[in-house]
Amino acid sequence: MTTSRDESHDPMPFEEWDRPREAWLLSGDCRRPGQRSLLLEMTTRAVFPTVLVFSLYLLLVGHYGPGGGFSAGLVAGLAFVLRYIAGGSDDLGAVVRVRAPAVIGTGLVIALLTALAPVAWGAPVLSTTKLAVALPLLGRAELQTSVFLDVGVYVLIIGVVLDLLRALGTGIERDMRDAGEDA
Amino acid sequence: MTTILTLPVLLPMLGAAVTVLGSRWATLQRVVGVVVLSVVAVLAGVLLVVADERGPIVTELGGWPAPMGIALVADRLSALLLLVSTLVTLAVLVYAIDQRIADYGRGTASTTFHPMYLMLCAGVSLAYLTGDLFTLFVAFELMLTASYVLITRRTNASRIRAGMTYVTVSLLSSLLFLTAIALIYAATGTVNLADLAGRIGTLPSGLRSVLGLMLLVVFGIKAAIVPLHFWLPDSYPNAPGPVAALFAGLLTKVSFYALLRTQTLLFTRDEPWTLLLVLAVATMLVGALGGLVQNDLNRLLSFLLVSHIGFMLFGLAVFDAAGVAGAALYAAHHITVLATLFLVSGLITRRTGTVALDRMGGLARSAPWLAVLFAVPALTLAGMPPTAGFVAKLALLEAGAAAGVDTRIVAGVVILASLLTLYALVRVWVRVFWGKRRAPLPDEDDADEVVIGTARSSVPMYAATGGLVAVSLAIAVFAGPLTALTARAGADLVDPVSYRTAVLGARASR
Amino acid sequence: MTTMTTTMTMDPVTINMVMALTVGVLYAVGFTLLLSRSLMRVLIGVVVLGHGTNLLLQLAGGPPARPPIVGTAPPESFADPLPQALALTAIVITFALTTLLLALGYRAFVLVGHDEVQDDVEDRRIARQKVPSAPLEAGDGDEQDVESADDEVEAAAARGRDAAS
Numbered sequence A: 001m002t003t004s005r006d007e008s009h010d011p012m013p014f015e016e017w018d019r020p021r022e023a024w025l026l027s028g029d030c031r032r033p034g035q036r037s038l039l040l041e042m043t044t045r046a047v048f049p050t051v052l053v054f055s056l057y058l059l060l061v062g063h064y065g066p067g068g069g070f071s072a073g074l075v076a077g078l079a080f081v082l083r084y085i086a087g088g089s090d091d092l093g094a095v096v097r098v099r100a101p102a103v104i105g106t107g108l109v110i111a112l113l114t115a116l117a118p119v120a121w122g123a124p125v126l127s128t129t130k131l132a133v134a135l136p137l138l139g140r141a142e143l144q145t146s147v148f149l150d151v152g153v154y155v156l157i158i159g160v161v162l163d164l165l166r167a168l169g170t171g172i173e174r175d176m177r178d179a180g181e182d183a
Numbered sequence B: 001m002t003t004i005l006t007l008p009v010l011l012p013m014l015g016a017a018v019t020v021l022g023s024r025w026a027t028l029q030r031v032v033g034v035v036v037l038s039v040v041a042v043l044a045g046v047l048l049v050v051a052d053e054r055g056p057i058v059t060e061l062g063g064w065p066a067p068m069g070i071a072l073v074a075d076r077l078s079a080l081l082l083l084v085s086t087l088v089t090l091a092v093l094v095y096a097i098d099q100r101i102a103d104y105g106r107g108t109a110s111t112t113f114h115p116m117y118l119m120l121c122a123g124v125s126l127a128y129l130t131g132d133l134f135t136l137f138v139a140f141e142l143m144l145t146a147s148y149v150l151i152t153r154r155t156n157a158s159r160i161r162a163g164m165t166y167v168t169v170s171l172l173s174s175l176l177f178l179t180a181i182a183l184i185y186a187a188t189g190t191v192n193l194a195d196l197a198g199r200i201g202t203l204p205s206g207l208r209s210v211l212g213l214m215l216l217v218v219f220g221i222k223a224a225i226v227p228l229h230f231w232l233p234d235s236y237p238n239a240p241g242p243v244a245a246l247f248a249g250l251l252t253k254v255s256f257y258a259l260l261r262t263q264t265l266l267f268t269r270d271e272p273w274t275l276l277l278v279l280a281v282a283t284m285l286v287g288a289l290g291g292l293v294q295n296d297l298n299r300l301l302s303f304l305l306v307s308h309i310g311f312m313l314f315g316l317a318v319f320d321a322a323g324v325a326g327a328a329l330y331a332a333h334h335i336t337v338l339a340t341l342f343l344v345s346g347l348i349t350r351r352t353g354t355v356a357l358d359r360m361g362g363l364a365r366s367a368p369w370l371a372v373l374f375a376v377p378a379l380t381l382a383g384m385p386p387t388a389g390f391v392a393k394l395a396l397l398e399a400g401a402a403a404g405v406d407t408r409i410v411a412g413v414v415i416l417a418s419l420l421t422l423y424a425l426v427r428v429w430v431r432v433f434w435g436k437r438r439a440p441l442p443d444e445d446d447a448d449e450v451v452i453g454t455a456r457s458s459v460p461m462y463a464a465t466g467g468l469v470a471v472s473l474a475i476a477v478f479a480g481p482l483t484a485l486t487a488r489a490g491a492d493l494v495d496p497v498s499y500r501t502a503v504l505g506a507r508a509s510r
Numbered sequence C: 001m002t003t004m005t006t007t008m009t010m011d012p013v014t015i016n017m018v019m020a021l022t023v024g025v026l027y028a029v030g031f032t033l034l035l036s037r038s039l040m041r042v043l044i045g046v047v048v049l050g051h052g053t054n055l056l057l058q059l060a061g062g063p064p065a066r067p068p069i070v071g072t073a074p075p076e077s078f079a080d081p082l083p084q085a086l087a088l089t090a091i092v093i094t095f096a097l098t099t100l101l102l103a104l105g106y107r108a109f110v111l112v113g114h115d116e117v118q119d120d121v122e123d124r125r126i127a128r129q130k131v132p133s134a135p136l137e138a139g140d141g142d143e144q145d146v147e148s149a150d151d152e153v154e155a156a157a158a159r160g161r162d163a164a165s
Helices: A038-061 A069-095 A100-121 A146-182 B002-021 B026-054 B076-104 B113-129 B133-152 B157-188 B193-200 B205-223 B232-238 B241-266 B274-292 B297-318 B321-352 B368-382 B388-403 B405-433 B459-477 B479-494 B497-509 C002-010 C017-034 C039-060 C081-112 C121-128 C143-164
Strands: A130-135 A139-144 B057-060 B071-074
Touching (some): A038 A069, A038 A146, A100 A146, A100 B002, A146 C081, B002 B026, B002 B071, B002 B113, B026 B057, B057 B497, B071 B076, B071 B113, B076 B241, B076 B459, B076 B479, B133 C081, B157 B232, B193 B241, B193 B497, B241 B479, B274 B405, B297 B321, B297 B388, B297 B405, B368 B388, B388 B405, B388 B459, B388 B479, C017 C039, C039 C081
Antiparallel strands (some): A130 A139
């Protein structure tokens, strides 16, 4: 671990006794140690995948119960927000390597193609139908085609949240850093 | 045919998505934007022809029947305005693309400009085509949100100030719109316009007036009706040239279309609407007089824009088939004229380096083409024969003269306001094109979006402006068929039986 | 379903006084905040006003009832789903606009040093001048006055900017 290299020679000052010495998130020592919170990083490591899975559940259950693309996208987006708060922009950049506008564009394309697809079968735009497939072992699986629209919205909203984090989070941090250097 | 109806909305959205994805490839963005808008223009033409021959075209999204689901409707009025608007957006896009090429070089792509431009076009299409009040709200939000981004991109201090005013006022009117929708839904239990047309009539008259006035205030703010106009001359002049042209051409007219649609469909009346007559007089005079004292070219045009909203209001206020038809024709020609004037203003600014009229001069000699490009839309706006503006004003005056004493007085104000407009534009002409030639002023702020004082304007920028001039000339040349078309559209609006039957089918008789 | 809603909402007995008052208070607070110059307060005003509007949309759907999910309750006891869909859409839009206003306020803070909406300098200038700024004949006597008025207004604006930053 990079942060614990000089631990034996140079004991930590008393006021920094609670500074974490290990990397709990992906990208290691991503911000100044004094700003890190051990509790938050540990929690994030545990919660982040769980929240993402929960968002997928919300996405799929949306047609029959409370949920849907928008709320699922927001929940997934909140996971990234948590990641940003715990690990800072560097950690978020390490987790998400795609550009936010690309995510937004992909989501929009998926949603719009889903809206236009029924035309190929002679149905009105935005029509939905139920697909039923007999899967081996699992039995009969049903799929509402509106789920594709929800997937598009899901991706779109994640992209929007990532873009917000970029514009209002990382961007402001950068501005503050620049201002600090100027002063 | 019903699929075609959704494409003017879905294609620009798809184009926006593609331009976001391809935000590194500038050429792709340009091609997608121009192709999408060209296709939409063709589709709008098809819709206009079909709607004129066979009556309103309706599609129900997702196959859900009309009062429950969302219906898109294209009748003569909406198809005509959609066609004109798309031609304007296409020309302005070409102009904007070439301005960006001239200023930043061929390789610069933008993650925001093209997607937001196309989103705005999608919102405009949806606003024209929607058959339900809430979708109209969504369309306005789509359009306005894109416009917020376009007006505040690459901000400097003055644009931030203008953007703040614009965003805040628009947001307020949107929230009022939502409030009005909630009240209308609470009173009637539906948001479908055709369904509402049947149900609003059964409400107590007081409640009906309140709902009608709320919608008047909402669209009055968005369409800049005096006394709700104050935000417009403050914000539009600060936008970059093409964006100002887009806003001036489209946004207020879409709001006026919404006003026209809701008032004629939901709150029908048999005689001229005195309140709206008064507002029309105020709007015409305040706008024209305000324009007279301006020294900033774009502010002057913005005030004239406000003034001419009053002309359309007058047509609506007469509230018979002829008046509404005149308003529709006026809106169609006004979209092209204002966009052209703002584009020309952009060209002038690029040449002179300033928007201040008292610092320009002698452009007639140094840029004769620019003088022609300015003169035609200026004469059109002032309503000189034989331009499109004359045809449209004549339709309004005829309607006003036939409707009664009040409207005859207001028709007099229409002539007065036209003369004031002419005077203001003659002032611009004398200041800008005559007099001694002056050296262009240097660009004060290099980091700004608008590069001025360089006189670098590419041929396509002139061509796009010239194309819009051609559209407004075409309106004058085809004045006969167009007047007949808008007369049929006006008859539809005043007696919306065909609209209701097309949307609701047999359920319309309820 | 629409007829059911109509009868429910037209019935004066079902008006919920507490909710109506809450909507009223939210609107009052929202409009008051909108009137201020600071964009941050305007933003909060928009958010509060948006909540009030969404609540009003909910109220338009009638009194509380079961969630309108098929199979969970008999259809007669369902709440009207349409206002909920409308409110959800409105929430999404308010969410987007809130973030936009936040970004705008931040830009204003970076560029101008504060987030207050300034006066329109050109407007003030024209309001103070005595004659039209661009008379047709150039060089008549009033131009001096206009120039000096210009200078005054610009100086005042500059002072305002200095005081603010």
